[in-house]
Amino acid sequence: MPQLRLTYFDSPGRAEPLRVALSLAKIPFEDRRLKFAEFMALKQRGAFPLGSVPVLEVDGRPIVQTAAMLRYVAHLAGGGMYPSDAREALLVDTVVDTLNDTVSHALLPSLFERDLEKKLEMRRALLAGPLTLALRYLEGLVAESTGPFVTGATLTIADILLGITVQQYRSGTLDGLGPEVLEAYPRLRALGDAYAAHPGVVAYHNRGAA
Ligand SMILES: N[C@@H](CCC(=O)N[C@@H](CS)C(=O)NCC(=O)O)C(=O)O
Numbered sequence: 001m002p003q004l005r006l007t008y009f010d011s012p013g014r015a016e017p018l019r020v021a022l023s024l025a026k027i028p029f030e031d032r033r034l035k036f037a038e039f040m041a042l043k044q045r046g047a048f049p050l051g052s053v054p055v056l057e058v059d060g061r062p063i064v065q066t067a068a069m070l071r072y073v074a075h076l077a078g079g080g081m082y083p084s085d086a087r088e089a090l091l092v093d094t095v096v097d098t099l100n101d102t103v104s105h106a107l108l109p110s111l112f113e114r115d116l117e118k119k120l121e122m123r124r125a126l127l128a129g130p131l132t133l134a135l136r137y138l139e140g141l142v143a144e145s146t147g148p149f150v151t152g153a154t155l156t157i158a159d160i161l162l163g164i165t166v167q168q169y170r171s172g173t174l175d176g177l178g179p180e181v182l183e184a185y186p187r188l189r190a191l192g193d194a195y196a197a198h199p200g201v202v203a204y205h206n207r208g209a210a
Pocket residue numbers: 013014051052053054064065066067100
C-alpha cells in the first residue's frame with residue numbers, strides 16, 4: 001500500500017469524503033489538518049501544486065483534485081466503491097461532478113459573505129436556481145435505482161458525497177439551507193439515512209471513542 005498523506009484544513013469541506021472513503025477502505029493515511037495561517041505560509045512557499053487543498057501525497061508525490069483522489073481511493077480499496085460497469089461508473093461520476101463541481105461552485109461565493117442578510121439572499125437565489133436543479137436531477141437518479149444508494153445496495157464514492165451533503169443540510173450548519181431544503185426529495189433523504197446507518201460510516205464517526 002502506498003504511503004498517503006492528506007492535507008486540508010481542520011474542517012470537513014472537500015476532505016471529508018476522502019477521509020470517509022479511506023476509513024471505509026481501512027487504508028492508513030496521515031490526516032494533516034492545517035490552520036489557515038499554516039496553509040497560507042505553505043501556499044506562499046509553493047507547497048501545493050495549484051495553491052489549493054486538498055492535496056494527497058502518494059509516496060511523497062502531491063496530487064490534487066478531490067474527484068480524482070476519491071476514484072483513486074476506491075481503486076485502492078478494490079471493492080465496489082467505484083463500479084467496474086461503465087453505465088454505473090457514469091452514474092457515479094455524474095453525481096460526483098454535480099456535487100463537487102456545480103453545487104460546490106454555486107455555493108462558494110455565499111461561504112465568503114460576512115453579512116447575514118446578503119448571505120441569506122444569495123442562498124435564496126441558489127435555491128431558486130442551480131441548487132434546486134441539481135437536487136431534482138440527483139433525486140431522479142436515485143429514484144431509478146433499486147436503492148438505497150445510487151447504483152443499488154453498494155455504497156460508492158457518489159453515495160459518500162451525497163450522504164455528507166444530506167447530513168450537511170440536516171445539521172443546519174449552512175445558514176438558509178437547513179433540513180427543509182430536502183423536503184421535496186424523499187429518495188435523497190432515504191439515501192442520507194442509509195449512509196448514516198452504514199457500519200463503516202458509523203465506525204468513522206465513532207473513531208477515537210473508547
Ligand atoms: N478542484 C479542486 C478545488 C480545490 C479548492 O477549491 N480548494 C479550496 C478549499 S475547499 C482552497 O484551497 N481554497 C483556498 C485557496 O485556493 O487559497 C478540488 O476539487 O479539489
